[in-house]
Amino acid sequence: QVQLVESGGGLVQPGGSLRLSCAASGDTFTILRMGWHRQAPGKQRELVAQLTNSRFTTYADSVKGRFTISRDYAKNTVYLQMNSLKPEDTAVYYCNADTAGSSDWGQGTQVTVSS
Secondary structure (H helix, E strand, O other): OEEEEEEOOEEEOOOOOEEEEEEEEEOHHHEEEEEEEEEOOOOOOEEEEEEEOOOOEEEOOOOOOOEEEEEEOOOOEEEEEEOOOOHHHOEEEEEEEEEOOOEEEOOOEEEEEOO
């Protein structure tokens, strides 16, 4: 299994930026892809961005051009750089790691975009 710990959430004004980090530990050699999902109040959890071991990225249409996912393989850490934030980006952001046998999740970090 893989353990994930997110950090970097907080309160930011519209148009601002935040960078989320997710540190992985445990069986990190089994990770096939990592990603970020989010869940806003009253809504279903949705995929925000995903990065495979072959460096293939996927983004939700709502964040394309504003968010960038990256990974430091030496540090076993995945990042989500979020620019031009909007109030509708407000949600709890969860880090996820998929292996051949499991899908592991972090505890989530709150991102609030408000003036």
